[in-house]
Amino acid sequence: MIFRAATADPADPADPADLDRALAFPAHGPVAALTADRVREELAVGQFRPEWIWFAEDDAGEVLARALWWGRADSERPVALDCLQVREDVADPAALTAGLLAAGHAAFGKAPLYNLSLPRDWRADPALVEAVAWRQEATRRAGLTQEVERLRYEWTPAAGAPEPTGRLVFREGTDEEFLDVFARLSRGSLDLNTQQELATMTEEEFARADFAYYLDCPGERSWWRLAHLPDGTLAGMAIPSATPYHRNVGYLGVVPEQRGKGLIDEVLGEITRFHAAAGAERVTATTDVVNVPMAAAFDRAGYEVTEIRLVLEEPAGG
Incomplete structure (x- = not known):
């Protein structure tokens, strides 16, 4: 052969x-x-x-x-x-x-x-x-040898973009601020890749790797936003991104101390509004099948499952 x-x-x-x-x-x-x-x-x-x-x-x-x-x-x-x-x-x-x-x-x-x-x-x-x-x-x-099953979602303008509720305020941030939030969001994450990566690296190393990954994606660094409560308390971040084919949700999350309050809907809504305002005809997103809260947020936001992605890769550190 x-x-x-x-x-x-x-x-x-x-x-x-x-x-x-x-x-x-x-x-x-x-x-x-x-x-x-x-x-x-x-x-x-x-x-x-x-x-x-x-x-x-x-x-x-x-x-x-x-x-x-x-x-x-x-x-x-x-x-x-x-x-x-x-x-x-x-x-x-x-x-x-x-x-x-x-x-x-x-x-x-x-x-x-x-x-x-x-x-x-x-x-x-x-x-x-x-x-x-x-x-x-x-x-x-x-x-x-590592296998993760993911839901691939898609938003189109027919689903509509949510109006801001005022529960969160979004602003630009420095690289150092985003690195800190990347590290904080990794704590208690339901994302399987995050869990596996943290078994072989520190939060800071993981944050720098994620930061570099999204910086290298086709989306622009200027699109990134930090999310705060109206009193200035950090709530999370929204990173609209893109693939070579369409706009993409990218990365989003709520810091551990603010989880369970429905704020993920606000962060996802900001990303959706951003892409919709730019005229996007399609916005894609993925999440692990086991990440039930994130999948539910996509469902509430009008994103529809278009396929299953079975991701087969080397284990972290492999």
């Missing part, structure tokens, strides 16, 4: 025949696959690259599996595995794709996470359950 990228040398143009083979690979199975046109679009803007498209070939040169990794246009390495498929006649898809992923990870120098997008009722479809199971096994063998 041969595992290789669509170009042997990332510094050279890809062989057009290799890209044609990637585009023509059959989308067998119930897991939704990207269309050839979508792959071309992503290649055109540098979010897919020939060196991030990998094949598993048999000795005769027949492509048996394909992996497509995605990154931002300015990424040095891919950020996430976006598509993993095998031909329907492969006897052991988990073993084959585990080897494919391991080869890609070795070439990238890291193991990007795998975002597997699924319908909300995916567990009711036996064929889909089976297709997810071999992908889970393959990624586990390749080192992505």
Whole structure:
């Protein structure tokens, strides 16, 4: 078995025949696959690259599996595995794709996470359950042993943006103020990634990593707001953000001493109003399935679940 990228040398143009083979690979199975046109679009803007498209070939040169990794246009390495498929006649898809992923990870120098997008009722479809199971096994063998199930939400103008209630006042803040709030919000967080990261780093280290992450997102630093009660008491923060495709909720939270008062609705409302005022036609958001209070806040705000994201990644510190 041969595992290789669509170009042997990332510094050279890809062989057009290799890209044609990637585009023509059959989308067998119930897991939704990207269309050839979508792959071309992503290649055109540098979010897919020939060196991030990998094949598993048999000795005769027949492509048996394909992996497509995605990154931002300015990424040095891919950020996430976006598509993993095998031909329907492969006897052991988990073993084959585990080897494919391991080869890609070795070439990238890291193991990007795998975002597997699924319908909300995916567990009711036996064929889909089976297709997810071999992908889970393959990624586990390749080192992505941590699994989080997330709800992917979407807001559109039809849902309306809430009017301010006056319960909170929002203002700009310094980097030092935001770093402090990032650290405070991590305490008692229901977000699984936050819990896992704090097992291997201090609150301050975690705050700096989160700050750097959101600073690097396509949204603007000038969008960020601190949230206060009318008397000046800190309540939390709102970080409207963006992806390469649409506006995004980003990060929001209420400090531990102010939780349980419904203030998260006010913070989410501020983010929604901000994006709506900018003319956003779609605002996306995600939260862990187990983070019931945050999911309930999205529901109250008119955000609708569009899919489940099964996130498979290396454990914190891996």
